Amino acid sequence: MAKIQRRGQKGAAKNYITRTQAVRKLQISLPDFRRLCIFKGIYPREPRNKKKAAKNSQGANQATTFYYTRDIQYLLHEPLLNKFRDHKALAKKIGRALGRNEISDANRMEKNLTPKMTLDHIIKERYPTFVDALRDLDDCLSMLFLFANLPSTETVPPKTIQLCQRLTHEFEHYLIRSNSLRKSFLSIKGIYYQATIQGQDILWLVPYKFVQRVTGDVDFRIMGTFVQFYTTLLGFVNYRLYTSLGLVYPPKFDAKADEHGAELAAFAIEGRNVAAALDDKVEQPAAAPKQVSATAQAEADKLLELPSGEEPTSSYATAQENPSSNPKDEEEEDRQDGELDSFPAPIDPESDVLHQPTVSASTAANLFEPFTIYLSRETPRHPLELILRAFGCKRVAWDTVLGEGAYTSDEADRRITHQIVDRPNLPLPPVPVEDEETAAANASMRLRPGERVPGRIYIQPQWVWDCINAGKLLRADLYAPGATLPPHLSPWVKAKQGEYDPTKPLAEQENEGEALAAEADSDDEMADENAGSDGEEVDGVRGDGEARNLESKLLQQGGKEVVTGEGMDVELAESDDDEDEEADAAKDEEFGGFTEDEEESESEDEAARHQRELAAEADGRSLTADAGATPAKALRKKEAEKAQKAISRQRKEAQEETDRQKMMMSRRKRKIFEKMQYSNAQKDAEAEKLRGKRRKIEKGQAKN
Structure with missing residues (x-):
């Protein structure tokens, strides 16, 4: 006899479990269950049949939340469960002490007995490789940059905001040192950034630095749980990224400079075993010395023995002398790090064209390198500083109002090549002529608002974003102050066929x-507008006053017949001329008549002409408008x-x-x-x- 299968031991009833059943099985509260699921990356699931998953027809409704049974069983062995239970026990002790009015004992227990939770083991568990962590970095950066710009409230403590600001600034320093930033876009939501780190494209959103109003319809407890997990993740990622460049992590932080608005300049980036700060060049990690082969050493000795005017032989001649060598391998060795391959155009014009890469590591490192750029007070300093430094600019200046850390705060400095302004181009009164001594004395003084320095290029902020998206320097005159800017297009939207x-x-x-x-x-x-603007009435159009007067006069005259038709009043010939009538009759007898095609075409032309007349009459346009058109238009x-x-x-x-x-x-x-x-x-x-x-x-x- 076969074994009797009980209900709920097979299929969806076994694979799914409700949230209430999961909380009872884990023996924790609902908020702790939510936190644990966020930390472990476990999310609700939607079964195909809720009635079967709920094991009965009455327990399933639209609000029922289901989880995989295996996921809940996986949570039974989580070490954080003990921490949550310790928190619950401590809360009972503190409540009991407060009930007995033992406030000092409650403070002591809260300070000394609070269990500390660490999420390090969860990070290693969810991301076994570093590439897995980089792939999941988009939401992490967007969330932390959002909390870094929020004001401190009861739900968002200041310590959380400071931690988010420190971690995001450390990540931005890595982008500057490694030239990993590739694209950026100004949108309504904020500023989008994209970086390429170890072959992984990371895209995140940074809100504008406006006054944020925290509303009450946002559950900051859930968001705070995500922030706690993401801060741990970004700390691991920053450590790995800094060590890959041979830098010390965490970097030294100057709190006083940060209070004065230094932001990125408040961090001192140092290399390993180096006391002084590094220069702006990226320091590569120290590698073990490689053994040089005897063949390569012999080739190097030959090159050194050549005279100064003689050039080495070509790769083709070298390949003929040494057939074992491969020119392609030599080209790959000579290619610089960060260079991108270019794909040739296909032979078939209708085939798909491979997207040509625009920005490489070498392009990003040298785009703004020769420039000294000054940021005016009305421009967004932090995003411009990040983009300019990430694309090679080592001399970024701004006014002291924007904070410390500028290359120079003198707007009249002659070393400045470009100035970014975001104000209208207003005309200024003429400047009085000064002597050389007076001009030299006033050279270091602050310029008047809108005053220009001769020889300096003035541009709007959009020029910086469009240049990095295009991978090259664009024309500065198109972005001059007061000019109509070109459209700012998203670099990620590619138009399809x-x-x-x-x-x-x-x-x-x-x-x-x-x-x-x-x-x-x-x-x-244009013809309709011209006809309507003239305002003249046309004789012969039905409904005009002059046409009615003309019609009445013609009817009163003798010897003439006036036939009133639709749209035009046509005057016919005199009826007394019998000779003309006989001649017309003779012509009609001689004429053999129209063919069927001619009759159809003539009727179509008359119908089309009649339709045009009716449309012109209804619109009030002139019937002779087409006659006055130029031959080119016709x-x-x-x-x-x-x-x-x-x-x-x-x-x-x-x-x-x-x-x-x-x-x-x-x-x-x-x-x-x-x-x-x-x-x-x-x-x-x-x-x-x-x-x-x-x-x-x-x-x-x-x-x-």
């Missing part, structure tokens, strides 16, 4: 006949109409072919294909709308 790309010219993205049709529409709009309009007809014919043929192919599909595939067509049509319409906006902007700029 068929979508609007703001970096490419408009002519490369337009569809066939789109420009001609848009130009014809703009000409029609030619463009005809070309646009021809192109539009050809495009509509092609679309119709393509639609017919698509319909024939859809008939061979199954119902399911046909529905999917129709959804795909609908989404593609929406994307094309949105791209065409954006191109139309750009076309109007470019036309307006061309007119100005």
